[in-house]
Amino acid sequence: MKKLILRQKYLIDFTLSSLKRRLAKNLGLLLVYTLIVFLLASVMLFTHSLRREAGIILESSPEIILQRLVAGRHDLMPAEYLDRIGRIRGVTRKAGRLWGYFYDPAVQANYTLMVPRDRDLGQQEVVIGAGIARTRGVDVGDFLTFRSSDGRAFSFRVVDILEADAELVNADLLLVSEGTYRDFFGIPADRFTDIVLQVRNPSEVRKVAEKLTVLLPDARPILREEILRTYDSIFSWRQGIVFVLLGGSILAFVIFAWDKASGLSAEEKREIGILKAIGWETSDVIRMKFWEGSIVSLTAFLLGFILAYLHVFYGQAALFEPVLKGWAVIYPSFNPTPFVDGLQVATLFFFTVFPYTVATIIPIWQASITDPDAVMR
Amino acid sequence: MRLSDRLFIFIAACLALLVLAFVDAAVRVRLAEPALEARATLVRQLELTDLSLFTEARYTRHLSQSDIHTAFQDHPNSFDHFPSGSLVLPPSHLRVP
Known part of the structure; x- marks a missing residue:
């Protein structure tokens, strides 16, 4: 050897x-x-x-998201659709989401504006993602001014910056209150961007989605498993x-x-x-x-x-x-x-x-x- | 020192670094668990659906929420003009031969 x-x-x-x-x-x-x-x-x-x-x-994203399509394109969801969905067996929670995009000409960047459900924000308060803070060079206490859909200038005070550790999901997020969001984009009170549904039993998700397409033929359900796929x-x-x-x-x-x-x-x-x-x-x-x-x-x-x-x-x-x-x-x-x-x-x-x-x-x-x-x- | 001995030392050092990389990966994945949980919590609280990896266009920012006709959404002959659009998977029905 x-x-x-x-x-x-x-x-x-x-x-x-x-x-x-x-x-x-x-x-x-x-x-x-x-x-x-x-x-x-x-x-x-x-x-x-x-x-x-x-x-x-x-894996923590909503089980079902319901989008309304008009002429093949995404459209705002009437609040009455929440009532039309009614009580589908297995659905434990349903709520309208408010979110959209905003193009900031100052830095030529696209932001995602959202209304958070977990925190109360004042009319002029905003929470921003670390990506926006870095791009705009702002910190907590600074002000950001954007022009709304009808040309008015909105000044927001940055009250918090989302965790830099989670930039992979929050880099371009801009969180505002519901009132500010509707005022800024001119969205009426009876409209949402889409609807999220929580389903208790994962094996029932597909069945619930089928029922939704029958109930609301102009809506398109997007399942969490599709997002993951x-x-x-x-x-x-x-x-x-x-x-x-x-x-x-x-x-x-x-x-x-x-x-x-x-x-x-x-x-x-x-x-x-x-x-x-x-x-x-x-x-x-x-x-x-x-x-x-x-x-x-x-x-x-x-x-x-x-x-x-x-x-x-x-x-x-x-x-x-x-x-x-x-x-x-x-x-x-x-x-x-x-x-x-x-x-x-x-x-x-x-x-x-x-x-x-x-x-x-x-x-x-x-x-x-x-x-x-x-x-x- | 013989050339072969020098080579063995070099290869052994590289193998040690390779093993160290696997150990480092295992340790860092364990240490990243709270951060991953925090990210998942943020996704749950804000009801997020997508990664903010491609922010250049709305249908690349929210890949899972974009129109069915993306990336040809503005006109059937309007080819996608964003660089990341050229890397995104076409719909599954188009990939079936």
């Missing part, structure tokens, strides 16, 4: 010396290889983490899209690595010829090349994955911010919770380390079974 380990150590020594002789070329390969693993691992870690987090926190598939799709975009660079790398690994240079062929001439067996040559492939690919995987972990979970996935931000002004500042899927990491390991190692062995096997004299010529 000890002899076997010593033999492998000598082989690794020889492999490393051989790699050192072509240092620039091999370092270049290692750098590109590490970069590819880094990008793939970053996308994988970021999307998996967001998917898990969205699943956990949106939307986010689950969006992050899968995003992950898929990024992989597609990365596809070009990955293919370029595959061609480069394949060429490097499978196409033997004249120098390498000569080296094999000499090794065989001085008594190396074919199996030793193959083992040496196996170690070469394993060292390069394993090093690239380990470095790439560790850098990706640091980038996503300690660097706020800064490289992805421009992609996710798009044209938005407000973007939540958040550190993804490090949910790491072991199976995904294992899959990445298999698809990055295994093919390269195999690609290095095959041509060497072909070269090493030929006559040393022919190889050296």
Whole structure:
């Protein structure tokens, strides 16, 4: 056993010396290889983490949301619909929601205005998300002035800033009282944005939604499970899209690595010829090349994955911010919770380390079974 | 020191960092539980439905609440022009071959 380990150590020594002789070329390969693993691992870690987090926190969103559609577009919900819904078995609570969008020309950002049910706000009081506070440069006690739908100026005093820790859901929120909301947007007292329903038994949600569509044919129920499914598939799709975009660079790398690994240079062929001439067996040559492939690919995987972990979970996935931000002004500042899927990491390991190692062995096997004299010529 | 020994030390250090990353992830997920609960509470209290990740347009801000015809909501031939719209999943019935 000890002899076997010593033999492998000598082989690794020889492999490393051989790699050192072509240092620039091999370092270049290692750098590109590490970069590819880094990008793939970053996308994988970021999307998996967001998917898990969205699943956990949106599990608390309303069971059913009822939207009214007029000519195929979302319209305000008459308050009398709450009475028309009546008493559907299983529904424990039903209430109208008031929310909408406001475009702030001062910073060219879109806000989400909401009327909170859990806090009483004065006519001129506002609670803002940390994203708005950062973008507008305001703090508690400062004033924000917006122009309403009919051109009047509304001044609001910031009485609180929502937790910065929850920016992923509150970055662009602006909470005002019901009276202010209706006055600001000119929405009559008998209208809501939509209706939320709480259902006691989760297995009854679909049945309740069916009853709602019969009772209110112009309304569209949105179930919590649909919200969760939307986010689950969006992050899968995003992950898929990024992989597609990365596809070009990955293919370029595959061609480069394949060429490097499978196409033997004249120098390498000569080296094999000499090794065989001085008594190396074919199996030793193959083992040496196996170690070469394993060292390069394993090093690239380990470095790439560790850098990706640091980038996503300690660097706020800064490289992805421009992609996710798009044209938005407000973007939540958040550190993804490090949910790491072991199976995904294992899959990445298999698809990055295994093919390269195999690609290095095959041509060497072909070269090493030929006559040393022919190889050296 | 032999080259192979140096390599083993390097690989061992990288493997230790990899294990440390998994341990760090497990610890931070445990530590993040109260924060996740607080976020869930905020979602429950304000009856929120979406993440404020893409605030550039109303149908990307509230992906789950947007019109059925999003992203072609303004006109059937009006293609989506927001960058994040190009990354959002099309409706499931359009994906069935």
